[in-house]
Amino acid sequence: xxxxxxxxxxxxxxxxxxxxxxxxxxxxxxxxxxxxxxxxxxxxxxxxxxxxxxxxxxxxxxxxxxxxxxxxxxxxxxxxxxxxxxxxxxxxxxxxxxxxxxxxxxxxxxxxxxxxxxxxxxxxxxxxxxxxxxxxxxxxxxxxxxxxxxxxxxxxxxxxxxxxxxxxxxxxxxxxxxxxxxxxxxxxxxxxxxxxxxxxxxxxxxxxxxxxxxxxxxxxxxxxxxxxxxxxxxxxxxxxxxxxxxxxxxxxxxxxxxxxxxx
Amino acid sequence: xxxxxxxxxxxxxxxxxxxxxxxxxxxxxxxxxxxxxxxxxxxxxxxxxxxxxxxxxxxxxxxxxxxxxxxxxxxxxxxxxxxxxxxxxxxxxxxxxxxxxxxxxxxxxxxxxxxxxxxxxxxxxxxxxxxxxxxxxxxxxxxxxxxxxxxxxxxxxxxxxxxxxxxxxxxxxxxxxxxxxxxxxxxxxxxxxxxxxxxxxxxxxxxxxxxxxxxxxxxxxxxxxxxxxxxxxxxxxxxxxxxxxxxxxxxxxxxxxxxxxxxxxxxxxxxxxxxxxxxxxxxxxxxxxxxxxxxxxxxxxxxxxxxxxxxxxxxxxxxxxxxxxxxxxxxxxxxxxxxxxxxxxxxxxxxxxxxxxxxxxxxxxxxxxxxxxxxxxxxxxxxxxxxxxxx
Numbered sequence: 001x002x003x004x005x006x007x008x009x010x011x012x013x014x015x016x017x018x019x020x021x022x023x024x025x026x027x028x029x030x031x032x033x034x035x036x037x038x039x040x041x042x043x044x045x046x047x048x049x050x051x052x053x054x055x056x057x058x059x060x061x062x063x064x065x066x067x068x069x070x071x072x073x074x075x076x077x078x079x080x081x082x083x084x085x086x087x088x089x090x091x092x093x094x095x096x097x098x099x100x101x102x103x104x105x106x107x108x109x110x111x112x113x114x115x116x117x118x119x120x121x122x123x124x125x126x127x128x129x130x131x132x133x134x135x136x137x138x139x140x141x142x143x144x145x146x147x148x149x150x151x152x153x154x155x156x157x158x159x160x161x162x163x164x165x166x167x168x169x170x171x172x173x174x175x176x177x178x179x180x181x182x183x184x185x186x187x188x189x190x191x192x193x194x195x196x197x198x199x200x201x202x203x204x205x206x207x208x209x210x211x212x213x214x215x216x217x218x219x220x221x222x223x224x225x226x227x228x229x230x231x232x233x234x235x236x237x238x239x240x241x242x243x244x245x246x247x248x249x250x251x252x253x254x255x256x257x258x259x260x261x262x263x
Numbered sequence: 264x265x266x267x268x269x270x271x272x273x274x275x276x277x278x279x280x281x282x283x284x285x286x287x288x289x290x291x292x293x294x295x296x297x298x299x300x301x302x303x304x305x306x307x308x309x310x311x312x313x314x315x316x317x318x319x320x321x322x323x324x325x326x327x328x329x330x331x332x333x334x335x336x337x338x339x340x341x342x343x344x345x346x347x348x349x350x351x352x353x354x355x356x357x358x359x360x361x362x363x364x365x366x367x368x369x370x371x372x373x374x375x376x377x378x379x380x381x382x383x384x385x386x387x388x389x390x391x392x393x394x395x396x397x398x399x400x401x402x403x404x405x406x407x408x409x410x411x412x413x414x415x416x417x418x419x420x421x422x423x424x425x426x427x428x429x430x431x432x433x434x435x436x437x438x439x440x441x442x443x444x445x446x447x448x449x450x451x452x453x454x455x456x457x458x459x460x461x462x463x464x465x466x467x468x469x470x471x472x473x474x475x476x477x478x479x480x481x482x483x484x485x486x487x488x489x490x491x492x493x494x495x496x497x498x499x500x501x502x503x504x505x506x507x508x509x510x511x512x513x514x515x516x517x518x519x520x521x522x523x524x525x526x527x528x529x530x531x532x533x534x535x536x537x538x539x540x541x542x543x544x545x546x547x548x549x550x551x552x553x554x555x556x557x558x559x560x561x562x563x564x565x566x567x568x569x570x571x572x573x574x575x576x577x578x579x580x581x582x583x584x585x586x587x588x589x590x591x592x593x594x595x596x597x598x599x600x601x602x603x604x605x606x607x608x609x610x611x612x613x614x615x616x617x618x619x620x621x622x623x624x625x626x627x628x629x630x631x632x633x634x635x636x637x638x639x640x641x642x643x644x645x646x647x648x649x650x651x652x653x654x
Contacts, residue, residue: 055587057587063587063617087618088614088617088618089618089653089654090589090614090618090619090620090651090653091589092283092653105510107463107508115368115393116366116367116368117368117370118368119371120371120463120468120506120508120513121508122508122510122511122512122513122542124510124511124542124544125542125544125545125552127544127545128544128545128550128552128585129550129585131589132585132586132587132588132589174544176545250356251408252356252357252406255406255411256411256461256463257359257404257406257411261325261352261354261359
């Protein structure tokens with residue numbers, strides 16, 4: 001056997017291991033980046049905000065929703081969220097309480113003000129549209145670290161920033177996505193862009209974050225998010241207002257009784 | 264409390280009062296009523312509900328005033344007004360209390376509400392019994408981590424208002440309105456008591472309730488002149504409601520046991536509704552969600568002649584289109600399992616004109632056995648079309 005073929009045989013023998021080692025490195029790196037981003041957005045304890053949603057169909061016709069929400073960070077579990085709908089006005093006073101649990105199904109209740117009824121609802125429908133928008137429930141839900149498997153892809157410039165690009169694969173059941181590609185800026189680990197790939201692994205949507213503001217405690221929030229559906233031509237803009245990390249909220253503000261007394 | 268509302272209405276506080284209005288326009292059509300009949304074949308309503316709320320610049324207080332009124336093309340008793348709410352709610356860390364007129368809903372099932380008992384049903388408003396009159400109450404609630412204990416003191420009993428006899432959905436016998444009889448010696452002045460312990464644990468939501476006082480459901484006592492007088496007996500009622508929420512399945516149960524005072528015409532009974540709802544989300548990769556639901560109603564009185572839902576099955580479908588107009592409908596059939604009686608019911612709604620809502624409600628009494636409690640509704644098929652506008 002000539003030395004050169006010995007060399008090829010040697011390479012052939014070790015190539016798979018080499019790429020495996022690479023793959024596990026990429027996974028470790030991906031998890032490391034996601035963990036850092038998660039760490040930087042931990043410890044806020046509570047927050048509240050107002051949101052306006054602008055839905056646009058393919059013809060550019062707009063409709064709007066207004067929602068205010070409160071969130072409580074829960075140590076060792078998913079966040080608790082209370083959302084109150086203001087517009088469209090036919091659903092005003094409707095409120096939703098969610099206790100998220102990472103990989104386990106969330107607990108969710110809906111308050112219907114017309115008959116003063118609180119209904120426990122199924123949280124099975126993660127991939128369904130939120131209020132007819134291009135955001136699925138899973139896009140707006142509490143983003144726990146353990147909900148995805150991560151893989152580092154590359155460094156890349158993204159607009160004004162230098163970004164890490166990571167791929168994340170949902171581990172929770174009933175996701176509408178095979179994978180997501182996330183661009184995080186290297187300085188502050190903020191999400192700059194997310195691409196969503198549907199169950200057929202085709203590019204479905206892109207979410208762009210802009211107008212980041214820094215709040216006390218070093219928490220960054222984008223004032224504007226733009227979700228574009230490439231398959232339908234529809235889009236949804238989220239505008240965020242009145243972020244408040246100061247007004248204290250406690251566990252007692254997140255129960256079925258609280259649903260009925262929101263103003 | 265009235266003093267506080269007087270204060271709230273003073274000019275300086277008025278700016279802090281959140282004001283919302285709902286104008287509803289409704290047409291009711293009864294295609295089964297013959298042109299020669301003296302019964303109403305169609306009628307139109309305009310209703311206004313206002314809601315004023317204020318927190319009085321406090322973290323603990325919320326005041327609510329919710330008057331409702333409507334005028335009817337048929338006039339008379341069908342013109343109708345009610346104070347649905349006028350109350351003050353105080354909230355603290357782990358308890359809250361409310362005083363005034365308010366509404367309370369208990370229960371989990373869709374095709375009937377057995378456990379729900381605090382408020383009198385507003386029969387002038389809707390056939391499904393979901394419209395309620397305001398009830399005077401003091402409620403004190405102790406909030407625990409995953410449960411709540413509510414205690415109620417309920418003065419000021421309210422009689423049921425009955426539809427006038429020319430209304431197709433009216434009871435089939437003449438009622439002497441305003442001449443109600445009571446099981447309680449002090450009649451309408453009797454103070455009722457109620458309590459409920461409710462909460463959740465994992466996938467289970469539960470409620471155990473107790474009511475002691477004047478029944479919201481009247482008995483009818485035949486008079487020598489051929490009319491009937493409503494009589495409201497004293498009752499002691501226990502109620503249980505349970506829901507299991509697991510994946511795409513909701514499993515539901517409501518059960519009551521009602522015991523009557525000795526003078527009552529009715530004897531003690533138990534009743535239950537149990538059922539399930541299964542939802543197929545994003546059917547065939549669309550945005551469309553389709554739910555299948557079935558609920559079985561059972562009543563220990565087992566008398567189909569007097570109890571409409573004594574052994575009946577409701578089977579239906581719920582559709583959510585998940586479009587920007589939030590279009591949805593619920594359609595189903597009530598079938599009596601002891602005879603051939605059945606009725607079809609449809610509720611559909613859709614957002615229009617930005618933020619108004621259009622609703623269609625229809626019920627058809629397809630086949631009605633002459634010995635069934637609903638036999639008088641034979642020709643009373645109805646279609647109700649409503650438009651709600653919000654300001």
